Amino acid sequence: MDTLIDGFKRFRSRFFEEHRRLFEALASRGQTPKVLLIGCCDSRVDPAIIFDAQPGEMFVLRNVANLVPPYAPDAGHHGTSAAVEFAIRGLDVEHVVVLGHARCGGVRALIEGNGETDNTDFIQGWMHIARSARDRALALTLSAGQPIDAARRMCEQETVAISLANLMTFPWVRERVEQGRLMLHGWFFDLESGELFRLDPITNTFQSV
Amino acid sequence: MDTLIDGFKRFRSRFFEEHRRLFEALASRGQTPKVLLIGCCDSRVDPAIIFDAQPGEMFVLRNVANLVPPYAPDAGHHGTSAAVEFAIRGLDVEHVVVLGHARCGGVRALIEGNGETDNTDFIQGWMHIARSARDRALALTLSAGQPIDAARRMCEQETVAISLANLMTFPWVRERVEQGRLMLHGWFFDLESGELFRLDPITNTFQSV
Amino acid sequence: MDTLIDGFKRFRSRFFEEHRRLFEALASRGQTPKVLLIGCCDSRVDPAIIFDAQPGEMFVLRNVANLVPPYAPDAGHHGTSAAVEFAIRGLDVEHVVVLGHARCGGVRALIEGNGETDNTDFIQGWMHIARSARDRALALTLSAGQPIDAARRMCEQETVAISLANLMTFPWVRERVEQGRLMLHGWFFDLESGELFRLDPITNTFQSV
Amino acid sequence: MDTLIDGFKRFRSRFFEEHRRLFEALASRGQTPKVLLIGCCDSRVDPAIIFDAQPGEMFVLRNVANLVPPYAPDAGHHGTSAAVEFAIRGLDVEHVVVLGHARCGGVRALIEGNGETDNTDFIQGWMHIARSARDRALALTLSAGQPIDAARRMCEQETVAISLANLMTFPWVRERVEQGRLMLHGWFFDLESGELFRLDPITNTFQSV
Structure with a gap:
């Protein structure tokens, strides 16, 4: 914990x-970010670091494997859907970026289904959102005699597309997208090479930025 | 979006x-963070900025109002609980920090129940986790003739305590806490003054760090 | 039983x-207390003694650990909720005082979960109302290496706040509080030192009266 | 509230x-009352006043109309049953006194079913425990052309008998009574005359003490 406290002291001093005025303005005027970024909890892919972002710039939702579940308004506690709703209906953001990344532990649990995440209370149920990404990746790579690593990489990228597809099941997302008021983006960060890729809407493939 | 791309280019160059070796090591060896930080999506309170954190340091879960729901293992998609499980059972973190903050829009929606979040699909259902914080704050402040701002501040801080209490309903959290293998911490960031407070276990109040 | 009969004879004579006229007036005109006091059954913390109260002054509800359950209007026998309703809607009291106390056996049962109250028919179910007080107290004190006595004390005080919060879930309580016709108060009696504390609406802590 | 604070100051000084040692002993050794007294919340019939009782003497449960519901161990919040269990199984009291009283507002609501308590959320459901007392009283008094006041008085006394009967539905009460380890008593206080009556086990009538 000393690391955190030391870090806070550096931030504070x-x-x-240096940004006191910015914080004061953000406190009194409220936040008006233009971007909702949906990323993974992974300690290695922090959006503020990767995008060298300033306070007030991005509304950031982080969960395991940057997943958005399909629209299901019921009495449950839907944390991800609540954050999406807050950003889109409450803050009127203009962009949603789903940021996937290489070496995702959630995807590994989904693909391998073993070790630390077997018989989990919640992890497998949550990753179930991306089961079609796993099945697609395994279908293609196993059929081609590819190693499991190829399936993992494909699955990591497909989770991004699944979240984009699920976002469109929210009526007020779809409406805004159709009206041109909201744009959805799929991005992917390779932490080893430091490269950023985006899901190209023409080729349906991830292209280096 | 250009802001983000520009930010990424700064990060990349x-x-x-400067940290290429760190990223390579994190990619090949995997992440071993010691801390799970549960914060809010709010664009003004980015944990990596506030704690001047390095990649690999914190596993970061961000949702609206830094809430943890009570333990409820069922067939639903429990994003927050899955992230908590991943950090604690999968990564064996030693600390959980719940980080609340001033001027939280989720808490404002909970207290005022009007405007942008009336008749929401998910926000009110999600914030319902913290209803006892709202009721406590209103009971005390209204009875004392305090303004609604006092209720909001008290409620913002009480959400942190609720998340800590709910964490203890997860059997594998409670077990680790009782064994001294896991420590839970309640923190609160005042973005206007830049002060950090922690929930003191002796006085049960938030004390400036 | 002789002790009681002897006590009654002292009272009678x-x-x-000395108060015959008061009793006659109270009998003919009915009671008009301004205060509903919700206390514990504990034999050591009698509200009439602690507040040197006169007949007609307080409507006194006593149950284990001075708890108020959340509003749940159904076909069950809700003794505590019925008493709250009688005082507020029937007698139009202006104040509700929840009086917690040190060394509460109900809280001890909740914290320790052993001995006399293990496998109870009703005690554990009743104390379940205060489970979040227990979880909060344990989260904070265990993480700080505090002894179980610290958790007990914190939990005893938190039960008062839980009852206040639950009172606000009753629509006719909340309405009256919002209209300024009813005030809610959280108090705590330390029977060893004879001190009385009140839950301060500004600091959200118990302060000596 | 000043009345209460003033009363506390008188108590304190x-x-x-005068009883500091008693309080210290009660705090350190715990309570060992021999009596569970089940009374009404009514502000005019305070057990500590009526029995000139000392701290530590009686474990006092107070609800509307001094009622005990029948034994029903389920998942509900049973406040009265929890208090009865705490006194009998936890503290091993030797006597249970059910103390009824004249001019009981709960009984009036039951008999008249009008005014302030019509369409209640909880009061009528709670008083339903005593419906057979009402029906018995009305059957007898109406048949004899007696005024409603006679029905009320009879019903007030019958509630005491109903609570005693319901206590016997608790297996650990019945067992202790059969073993001679626990005695049940029905008492009735007339606040106008200051008289105390007890339900005589031979004549089944209330006799002045």
Whole structure:
């Protein structure tokens, strides 16, 4: 915990002092981010670091494997859907970025279904959102005699497409997209090479930015 | 979106180049964060900025109002609980920090129940996790003739305590806490003053760090 | 039983004789207390003694651990909710005082979950109302290496706040509080030191009166 | 509220100072009352006043109309049954006194079924425990052309008998009574005359003490 406290002290004495006016303005006027970024909890892919972002710039939702479940308005506690609704209906963001990444532990659990995440209370149920990504990846790679690593990479990228597809099941997302008021983007970060890819709407493939 | 792309280019040419070895090591060895940080999606309170954190340091879960629901293992898609499970059972983190903050829009929706979040599909259902924080804050402040801002501040801080209490309903959290293998911490960031507070286990109040 | 009969004889020959007119007036005109006091059954914390109260002054509800359950209007026998309703809707009291106390056996049963109250028919189910107080207290004190006594004390005080929050779930309580016709108060009596504390609406902590 | 605070100050400076050792002993050794007293919340019939009782003497449960529901161990929040269980199984009291009283508002609501308590959320459901007392009283008094006041008085006394009968539906009450380890008593206080009556086990009538 000392690391965190030390980090806070550095932030407090440098960044906060340099941006005091920004924080005061953000506190009094409220936030008006233009972007909802949906990323993974993974400690290695922090959106603020990867996009060198300033406070107030992105509304950031982070869960395991950057997944969005399909629209299901019922009495349950839907944390991800609530955050999506807050950003889109409450803050009127203009862009949603789903940011996938290489070496995702959630995807590994989904593909391998073993080790630390077997017989879980919640992880397997949550990753079930991406089961079609796993099945597609395994169908293609196993048929081609590819190693499991190829399936993993394909699955990591497909989770991004699944979240985009599920976003369109929310009526107020679809409406805004159809009206041209909201744009959905699929991105993928390779933490080893430091490359950023985006899901190209013409080729349906991830292209380096 | 250009802002994000520009930010990524800065990250790529500076931070990534300076930390290339760290990223390579994190990619090949996997992540081993010691801390699960549960924060809010709010664009003004980014944990990586506030704690000047390095890649690999914190597993970061962000949802509206930094809430943890009570343990409820069923067939639903429990994104927050899955992330908690991944961090604690999968990564064996030693600390959980729940980070609340001032001027939380989720808490404002909960307290005022009007405007942008009336008749929501998911926001009110999600914030229902913190209803006892709202009721406690209103009971005390209204009875004392305090303004609604006092209720909001108290409620923002109480959501942190609710998440800590709900974490204890997860059997594998409680077990680790009782064994001294896991510590739970309640923190609160005041974005206007830049102060960080922690929920003191002796006085049960938030004390400036 | 002789002790009780002897006590009644003392009451009859002294107190009743001295207050005969008061009793007659209270009998003919009915009761008009301004305060509903919700206390514990504990034999050591009698509200009439602690507040040196006169007949007619307080409508007194006593149950284990001074708990109010959340509003749940159904066909069940809700003794506590019925008493709250009688005082507020029937007698139009202006104040509700929830009086917690140190060394509460109900809280001890909740925290320790052993001994006399294991496998109870009703006690554990009743104390379940305060489970979040227990979880909060344990989360904080265990993480800080505090002894179980610290958790007990914190939990005893938190039960008061839970009852206040639950009172606000009754629509006719909340309405009256919002209209300024009813005030809710959280108090705590330390029977060892004889001190009385109140839950301060500004600091959200118990302060000595 | 000033009345209560003033009363506490009198208690603190006189009674507590005079009984400091008693409170210290009760705090350190715990309570060992021999009596569970089940009384009404009514502000005019305070058991500690009527029996000139000392701290530690009686475990006091107070609800509307001093009722005990029948034994029904389920998942509900049973406040009265929990208090009865705590006293009998936890504290091993030797006597249970059910104390009824004249001019009971709960009984009036039951008999008249009008005014302030019509269409209640909880009061009528709670008083339903005593419906057979009402029916018996009305059957007898109406048949004899008696005024409604006679029905009320009879019903007030019958509620005491109903609580005693319901206590015997608790297996661990019945067992202790059969073994001679626990005695049940029905008492009735007339606040106008200051008289105390007890339900005589031979004549089945209330006799002045």
